[in-house]
Amino acid sequence: MIDDLSSLPSDLPVPEDDGACDHLPGTVLPPIPLPATDGREIRLDDPAEGAPRLVVYAYPRTGRPGEDPLVANWDEIPGARGCTPESCGFRDHAAELRGAGAAVLGLSTQDTAYQREAVERLRLPFPLISDASLRLTRALSLPTFEAAGQTLLKRLTLVIRDGVIEHCFYPVFPPDTHAAEVLAWLRAGG
Secondary structure: OOOOOOOOOOOOOOOOOOOOOOOOOOOOOOEEEEEEEOOOEEOOOOOOOOOEEEEEEOOOOOOOOOOOOOOHHHOOOOOOOOOHHHHHHHHHOOOHHOOOEEEEEEEEOOHHHHHHHHHHHHOOOOEEOOOOOOHHHHOOOOOEEOOOOOOEEEEEEEEOOOEEEEEEEOOOOOOOHHHHHHHHHHHHOO
């Protein structure tokens, strides 16, 4: 059982760049509405988030304190562990990211009810969006992995401007400092 979801073990395996996101920069987002934890349906091709850019960080799945991990070897899967620290990093840098011209959304294949619990528990100032149907994942050929019969997104971050993927961070490691990495990229002129 994992009780401290906010910290990362020092021996996590580092994910390797397998080229699974090389095709994404320059891609036009499809008009697929995704349910959000704030009750809206959000289309990434036409985001009404009030910023010139949209940062969408995709993560495998958040856990809940006191629950067993999805699979016994979760920490051994490169890039799997760290969704809570990553979300907290984007929470802690949300105002700075907004100041740098980017709104933030989190994306996973978990359902909206599960995501809503994470938004409340972690006090996220932005919504999480669900691709439980895998429509966006398939349309963009986003990299995934299987665990306990579930299709989960590999950790990546899309920077979107005017409905087009401008930049993709992949693989993302370590996840707990990734929001600061995105902020530095934005401040450097992207």
